Amino acid sequence: xxxxxxxxxxAGQDYLADRALATxxxxxxxxxxxILLEGEAGVGKTEVAKALAAIRGAKLIRLQxxxxxxxxxAVYDWDFQRQLLAIRAAEAGADAGDLYSRRYLLRRPLxxxxxxxxxxxxxxxxxxRSDDEFEAFLLELLSDFQVSIPELxxxxxxTRPIVVLTSNRTRELHDALKRRCLYHWIDYPSxxxxxxxxxxxxxxxxxxxxxxxCGAVARLREHxxxxxxxxxxxxxxxxxxxxxxxxxxxxDTLGVALxxxxxxxxxxxxxxxx
Amino acid sequence: xxxxxxxxLAARMRAAGARVGVDAVLAAHRxxxxxxxxxxxxxxxxxxxxxxxxxxxxxxxxxxxxxxxxTPHDPxxxxxxxxxxxxxxxxxxPRVAQPAPTRMPLQAGDEPLPAxxxxxxxxxxKDFAAYTxxxxxxxxxxxxxxxxxxPQxxxxxxxxxxxxxxxxxxxxxxxxxxxxxxxxxxxRYREPVLRQRPMVLVVDVSGSMEPYARMLLQYVQAAVAARxxxxxxxxxxxxxxxxxxxxxxxxxxxxxxxxERVVDLGGGTRIGAALGELNRVHGRRLGRGSVxxxxxxGWDRGDPAQLSAEMARLARTxxxxxxxxxxxxxxxYEPLTRGMQxxxxxxxxxxxxxxxxxxQMLADLMETLA
Numbered sequence: 001x002x003x004x005x006x007x008x009x010x011a012g013q014d015y016l017a018d019r020a021l022a023t024x025x026x027x028x029x030x031x032x033x034x035i036l037l038e039g040e041a042g043v044g045k046t047e048v049a050k051a052l053a054a055i056r057g058a059k060l061i062r063l064q065x066x067x068x069x070x071x072x073x074a075v076y077d078w079d080f081q082r083q084l085l086a087i088r089a090a091e092a093g094a095d096a097g098d099l100y101s102r103r104y105l106l107r108r109p110l111x112x113x114x115x116x117x118x119x120x121x122x123x124x125x126x127x128x129r130s131d132d133e134f135e136a137f138l139l140e141l142l143s144d145f146q147v148s149i150p151e152l153x154x155x156x157x158x159t160r161p162i163v164v165l166t167s168n169r170t171r172e173l174h175d176a177l178k179r180r181c182l183y184h185w186i187d188y189p190s191x192x193x194x195x196x197x198x199x200x201x202x203x204x205x206x207x208x209x210x211x212x213x214c215g216a217v218a219r220l221r222e223h224x225x226x227x228x229x230x231x232x233x234x235x236x237x238x239x240x241x242x243x244x245x246x247x248x249x250x251x252d253t254l255g256v257a258l259x260x261x262x263x264x265x266x267x268x269x270x271x272x273x274x
Numbered sequence: 275x276x277x278x279x280x281x282x283l284a285a286r287m288r289a290a291g292a293r294v295g296v297d298a299v300l301a302a303h304r305x306x307x308x309x310x311x312x313x314x315x316x317x318x319x320x321x322x323x324x325x326x327x328x329x330x331x332x333x334x335x336x337x338x339x340x341x342x343x344x345t346p347h348d349p350x351x352x353x354x355x356x357x358x359x360x361x362x363x364x365x366x367x368p369r370v371a372q373p374a375p376t377r378m379p380l381q382a383g384d385e386p387l388p389a390x391x392x393x394x395x396x397x398x399x400k401d402f403a404a405y406t407x408x409x410x411x412x413x414x415x416x417x418x419x420x421x422x423x424x425p426q427x428x429x430x431x432x433x434x435x436x437x438x439x440x441x442x443x444x445x446x447x448x449x450x451x452x453x454x455x456x457x458x459x460x461x462r463y464r465e466p467v468l469r470q471r472p473m474v475l476v477v478d479v480s481g482s483m484e485p486y487a488r489m490l491l492q493y494v495q496a497a498v499a500a501r502x503x504x505x506x507x508x509x510x511x512x513x514x515x516x517x518x519x520x521x522x523x524x525x526x527x528x529x530x531x532x533x534e535r536v537v538d539l540g541g542g543t544r545i546g547a548a549l550g551e552l553n554r555v556h557g558r559r560l561g562r563g564s565v566x567x568x569x570x571x572g573w574d575r576g577d578p579a580q581l582s583a584e585m586a587r588l589a590r591t592x593x594x595x596x597x598x599x600x601x602x603x604x605x606x607y608e609p610l611t612r613g614m615q616x617x618x619x620x621x622x623x624x625x626x627x628x629x630x631x632x633x634q635m636l637a638d639l640m641e642t643l644a
Contacts, residue, residue, distance in 0.1 A: 003309060003316055023309065023319035030308040038329060059415070068430030072445075077562040087456035131431065133500075134412075169329075170558050171503065177296055178327035182305075184331045213642065224554055226587065262587065 001030065006055075009061055010086060014200040015044070015051035025052060034142050034163035036127075036178060039186035042230015048186075049123035052162065058119035061161075063109040063273040065130040071137065075147055077106045099214040100151035113161045114145060120161035127177075128167040137176050142180050189231065191218045197231060198238050212236045216250050217257065219272055229257040276306070279342060284325060286338035292331040298324060365403030383410075398630045402600070404483030407598050410489065414496075414525065416487075416630055421496035425471035425565045425635035426503075432464035439463040470591065471643070472503040474560055476552065479508045479536055482570035486600045486628065490569045493633055495520045495528050505559055509570065510538035513548040516555065545574045545613055546581030553587050566592040566642060567636070571601050573614025581613055585620035594643055595620060598627030598636060 006029070007022035017025065025048065029270060030034035037045040052058035083104050086096035097103065107115070112224055113122040124138070136202040141147065145157035165181060167173060189197060217234045229237075237256045241248050250273045258264045267273065280302050282292040301322040309316040395411050397405075405413070434446055446462035475494045479487045491508075498504045498520040508514045519531040533539065553561070560566065566588060574581060589595045589643050597617065601607055604625035609618050618624065623639060626632040 003313075004317075019315060020319045020322070023316055025322040027305050027308055027320060028324055031301070031304055035323075061297060068432070070431065078445065078448075079450050083448055084451065084456075084458070087451065091456060131429075133431075169559060172328075175327070179297055181327070182301075182323045183326050183328065183331075184323055185332060224550070226554055226557060262583070265582075272491070 001026070001240050007073070009055040010048075010051050011028065011200075013051040013054045015047055016189075016197050016200060017048070018189075018193070021048070021184055021186065024182055026215060027182055028162060028164070029056070031182070032160050032162075033179045034165060035184050036165045036167065036173075036181035037169050037186055038169055038183070040188065040228065041168055042188045042232045043188060044231055045186055046123065046125055049121055049164040049166075052164065053121035054251065056121065057120055058121045058162065059116055060121050060123060061109050061113045062123040062125060063065065064125045065127050065131055065134070069130045069134050073108060074134070074137075075108050075110045077108065077147055079104045089114065093095060103154070105149075105152070110141060111147060111155070114147060114155055116161075117158065119159065120162045122161040124163065124165045127165050128170045128173060135177055139174075139177050139180065142177075146228040147202065188221060188228075191215060194218070194231065194234055198235055201235050202238055202242070205242060209238055209241050212250065216273055220267065223267070223272060224272075225258070225263045225266070226260045227258070227263060233257045276303070280306070280321070282342050283321065283335075286341055287325060287331065287334045290326075290334035290337060292334040293327065294325055294331075298327070301325075312639070321589070337541070344506075352495070367455075370387065398634070399627050400630075401603070402489040403628070405489065406509045413489070413630060417460065417493050417633070418496045418500060418635050420633050421493060422500040422632070423641055424473055424497070424501055425640040425643040426468045427471040428466040428562060429469040431467050431469075433467050435463055437463065437465070439465045441465065441581045455502050470502050472505070472564035473497065474505045474507070474566045475562050476507045476509050476513075476549075476566070476568045476570075476590070478510070478543060478545070478568075479539050480510050480573070481540045481569055482543070482573045483600070484540055484568075486571075490598075490627065491529060491532065492525065494569075495525050495532070497575045499523065499528070503564075505556070505564075507538075507544070507548075507552060507556075508532065508536040509545060509548045509568075510536070511544050511548075511552040511570075512538060512554075514538075542575050543570070543573055543613075544576035545570065545572075545617070546576040546578070546584050549584040549588055550580065553584055557591065560591060562591060563593045565594045565596065565640060567596045567598060568617075568621075571599055572597075572611045572614030572617065573608065574611065576613075576619045578612045578616040582616040589620040589622070594622045595641070596623045596625065596636070597621040598625050598632070600626065600628040602626040603628040604633060624630075 003019065003023050003026050006026040007019065008018055010017045010025070010226060012020065012234070024035055027033070039045055082101050087105070111126065113120050116238060127135070133162045142163060145160055146154055148154045191214050194217065195210045198210040198214060205215060213234055217237070219227050221228050233256060237253060240253045240256045244253070251268070253272070254264055254267065280299060284299050287294050298331060302321050305320040305324040306317060309320045311317065322332070326332055326335050333462060397409060397416070400409070432441060434443055440463045443462040443464045447458050447460070450460050450462060451458040477487060477490050477494055479491070494506045498506050498517060501520070504517070505515070506517045506520050508516050514536045516532040516535055519535050520528045521526050599614070602624060609615055625635055625639065
């Protein structure tokens, strides 16, 4: 296992990583340390975890964070409807067993990742959307990979999952959490690399279209826009041009790449697309 | 040797303001052992991934790397130091010395307190421009109390409640049912908790604001220290984020740090351009739900059309947009400056910002924004 092989394997999953990202991913695997990926929206943070799971032959388990997320969303919950039914059944004489046993346990992503038999890539997506309390809880989980359920006891992971955290930087994460993680900032790709990405994602795209779209996106990113187009938008733009055929212009399809009215107006007024 | 090199890197990064803990240094050694030691590039990336923990640290790392391994005489790098790095392959978790924690002796609080309550009372309506140095210090406690008050919002996190609410608490109801022989007698409910709404404070530090900027900055500092999720910016010819600098317990040090950071203190104002930077560069941090407070007299040397456009954008993304203008305290005040005229249609509230009383008004207003 080396940095090159990680880079090649990722490329095999149509994810073109630069050397720095491949190094960070390689370290996350060999050091068994979580990796924190930051970057602008649409640079492919989440895709890293998907590609990583594919190359490791691992199951991808995703926890999408949101405000107010707590243990019962992330780790486990009890199935109340079934528990209540079981109580009724017991009144009627049926044996329901222990109400707080695994029969009535709902496993949420983190518990699933810990209990899964075999390799797991755990993607904790948009961690910055959760709040401080959940971050503190994660901190514990990421150091020991065990959870305690009061009614059942402590459950320890058989194999340590590879953990990928992503953040959009809507707020600063706690330093303690960052310290546990390897860190990588994913930048927008260069024009050349973006052309390669478009080619990898849209096999059979004519070179002219890929170059035209990636050149335009690069020019847009040089301008002070409220919202810069991400790699995902580049790919959609190329697909839009392909679908529309020869007569489509970049100008007509600008709405695929830019979603803020002021940005669109400004780009049109200044003739950025030429 | 390799301990020296990594520790040197870490020390240089710390000197540049990055936080590099002992655990990061340990991780760096393990990272080195995991990559091909003869590849300079891999060592660079491995060390960077281990030693950095935010985007801010990347620049510090790059500088530290150059300082440690690249000497001016030899642009290709110092082979001696690189050899040391290559030893990494043979190293397994080396010993890293941790300096004994030195504890600074606590100094007795020497903050002057007002001799009587009436002293603070007298300050309330006094114009900030007329403050003496002693009064500035005396007002500190009041400022801190004001700064704790701010806007709130309902969180999506809930807590159990005895009262009847919309959200049913199945967990608690079941627990109660077990106590009554399986019969869910009492339904339990959950209600959302109140959270501090994020705040963005933008202080004008240009020349015309000089008499007020000191006290307003003190207020901003107190807000950063007292509340969560407060972002602070200084506005002049450009925008400077000072949230990090204003954090910490000691207000004097915080203000000194911010003063060093802001290069255009007492200079001109281009509010439109600065707000444009706020919208574009920091747009994500503002979040959709934040209350944005601009503390400025509205004297603007920039383009009013740009100011108007950026204010419109800011008003659309922020929850509420409040403008605090020290000049607005005068009864005869009319927003005649071009900047103020451009900005006013987009502000939700215009308040005076010249005294503690006006900051009290701001606090009162923000508490109604729940």
